[in-house]
Amino acid sequence: MKKLTLKSFGPLLAAGALFASGSTFAGSNNDGFQPSVARGAALYNQNCGRCHNPRPAEDFSAREWSVIMPHMRAKAHMTRQESLDVEAFLGATLTEEKRGTMDAASSAPASSERGATLVSQFGCIGCHAIKGEGGQMGPSLDQTHASKGAEFIFKKIRDPNFNNTASAMPKFPLNDNDIKSIVKYLETAAQ
C-alpha cells in the first residue's frame, strides 16, 4: 500500500493557506455587503434540503438562529455572505424573540401590486417557481390559484401546516390584507 505521510501534504497545506490568503476574511465587515432576503430564501432552498427537511424559521427565535447559523454554515460549506443572506431570510419572518407571529405588517388595502412587493420582500421564489423562475423545494405557484383556489392559498399562507404537517414553509408576519394581496398577485401572475 502506498503510504501517505504528513510530509506528503506539505505542498497542499501551503497551497491551501496561500489560496485562503486570497479570500475575503471573515469579520471584514466593511466590504459593503448587504444581506438579502431574496438571496437568503434561494440559499435556504439550495442548502438546507440537501440533508434534511428544512426547519421553518419559527422553530427557533432570532437569537437562537444567530447561533445555529454558524454551526450550519460549517456543516453545509456555506460562505459567510451566504450564511448572512440566510439569516436575513430567517429574520424576515421573525421579530426579536417571537416565533412566527402573524403581525399586522401593514394596513394597506389588498392589491396585486402590493402582493408582488410582498412576494419579492419575503423571497417566496427562493422555494417556489413563478413563470419558470425560482426554487423547487415547494411547488410551482403558476397554477395554484387556478387549481386550488384563493381560499386554499389564503389558508396555506396563514397556516402552512394546515394541509401538510411536514411543510417547511414559514409563517410570515402578514395580516389578512397582505395575504389577500398575495392571492391577487398569484391570480394575475399566472395569466
Added chain:
Amino acid sequence: MSKKLIGQVMTGLGCAAASFVAIADSDSPLAQGRFAMAGYGDVSYISADGGNDAFASRFIPIFLYQVNDKIHIESELEFGIGEDGETETELEYADLHYYLTDSTVITAGKFLLPFGQFGPNLHPSWINRLPSMPGIYGGHGGNGTMTPLLPLLSDVGVSASQTINLGGESRLFIDAYMVNGPKDDFEDGELHGAEFEPSNSDNNDSKALGGRIAYAWLPRLEVGASFYQGAYDPGGNLDFMATGIDFNYIAGFYTVRGEYIKTEMDKQEVPADPVTQEDRNGWYLQGSWQARQLNIDSLNPVELVLRRSEINKIDGGERWTVGANYWLSPSTALKLAFEDTSLDSGEDDNRIFTQLAFGF
C-alpha cells in the same frame, strides 16, 4: 514534522495572516445570541428474529456557543440506556470552529470526519430516512449485524474546510484533516487488526490523514470522493486505508443517495510474519419518494424509502431495508421499516422497526 514542511505551512499561513483584518462582524440581520441548544432523539421498538422485542431510547442534545463572529463552539452528547439499565454517555463531538476567511473554516477538537455524507451529515435519526444505518456503516445506535467498513464517525484532531464558488449554483467543497486515528487490536500475543475508538491518546506518532473533495450543483446534485489513512500498530508500519465515493441527488419529490467504500488493511499477526493485505468493499443505494406528489392532502406527510446495502469479501453480507415515514412535523417522523440481512457467514437477520425520531 520536517523543517521543510514547517516552512511551507508557515509561509502559507503568513500570507494568510498578512491580509487578515480582525474586525467584528456586525452585518448579521439577526439579534445576536450567545447560546443555543438543538439536537435530536428517538424512541424505537425493534422486533428481531431470535431476540426479545424491546423499546430503546436515545437523547442527543447539541450545545452551540458563539464566542464571537469568528469563533464558534459546538458539542454533541449522546445519552442512552444500556442493557443493564445504566445510563450510557458518549461525546459524539466537541470542537471549535475558527472562521478564518469567508470560505475557510479551521476546526479543532473531536469532530465528525468528513468521509462520505452519511457520517458527517445524514446519521441523526431525524435526518436518516430509515430507522437503521446503511449496512456499510454497521449498527451504530444499537441495531444491525453487518460489520462496518470504516467504523468511525468522529475523532480528535484538526481539520480545514474550503468552499470554492464556481459560479451560479456550482460549488467545490474541500476538506482535509489530521486525527489520532486507529489503534491496534492486540490480544493473546497476536495483532488482530485495527481498532477504531477515538480518544485523547494514540499508540504511535503517525497521525491518520483524510479528506474529501466534492462538487455540488445546488440544490440537486453533490458528488464527493473521500480518503482516510492511518497506521495502527505501535511502530507505525501497518496501515489502514479507506477510500470512498458518494453522491446525493435531489429532485423535488424524490431523492437518491449512495456511497461506495473500499478499505485496505495491512495485517501481521506477529512480527516474524510477512505483511499481508486485507481488502473489503461495500456500497449502499437509497431512494426516497414523497407522496405529496399525489396531491392528496391526507398523504402529504407520507414518504416511502428503499435501501440496498452490500459488503463484499471479508464479513460480507447484504441488506434490504424498506420503510414508510409519516412526518408529524418537518423534524418529527414516525417510521416503520422492515430489514432483511443475509450474511456470508453467520445467521441471517430480519427486523421490524417502529421509530419516533425527532429533531429539536
